[in-house]
Amino acid sequence: MLLGKDLSRYLGIRVLRKEAVMYLLTLGASPLPRPLNSLASREHLRPWLTRLFLCILWPGLCKARQDNVRIPDNLVAFICLLVQLHSTGYPGRRLADFLQNILSDNLVGSRNVWNGALPRPVSDLYEYTSPHKTRLDPREAELEAIVATSLQGLPFAVQMSPRLAIGAQDIGLFAARISENLALKFFNPIQIDPVISLVFYKAKT
Incomplete structure (x- = not known):
């Protein structure tokens, strides 16, 4: 990015x-840490973090093998990046404000997700839209689990909503067995990495 x-x-x-x-x-x-005046300003840091966050949520469309581009990062890696940025020299308040907006589902930015095939062209770096709110409630459960289990180790203060968990003891663990879908194996022309994603959220009426 x-x-x-x-x-x-x-x-x-x-x-x-x-x-x-x-x-x-x-x-x-x-x-490390680097002098603050040698790092990106608040006005540049926030759009970049927004773009990177959206890329993790929806990186783009994968092609078939040989032309397949893997995007291995996930939301855990993003939280780890915020921790590393604090060690790099960014004030904790800037990073906490950004994460707080995500947890409060109030993230507003001027970037869209990439809906084309990977890899993304360099020209996408310069694509902007009018500021708009990003809907994050479908990822709330995942974000809640990640932040709640790491809250005590974050180098900046984040306030959790009363309806969210605040520790690992509040997070439920579930397991399920799945079987191979032979129809997809033999009839799906696009070979992608064998992963399964689950999204839990309350639909808005």
Whole structure:
């Protein structure tokens, strides 16, 4: 979600070689935390986090094998990124405000999800829309479980809604057995990674 030239400003990473297409992207260590004036401003950090968050929720359409692009990150990785950004030098208040908007289902941004096939073109970095609210209630249960079980370890303060869990002891664990769907195996022309996603939410009337 970043160009090589932006890695230092957003992530505090020293780039030694940024020809990532034909060669290898070579990174070097940098002392942390970085000075705040060397990092992305609040006005640039928030749109980038919004875009990255939406990419994790809906990365785009996969192609068949050989042309398949994997996007392995999930919401756990996103929370870990916020923790790392605090270590990089960003104020905890900025990161807490962003996460608070997600937990309160009040995320407003000027980015849309990518509905095309992966990989995403570089031109998508410069695509903006009018500010709009993103509906997050279908992912509330997942976000609740992740944040509730890590709340005590976050380096910034987040206030959980009274209706949400505040600790691992409040999260239920469920298990189910599934069997292979042979029809999909033999008749589905697109081969994708064998995963299952479950979404729990209360439909709005």
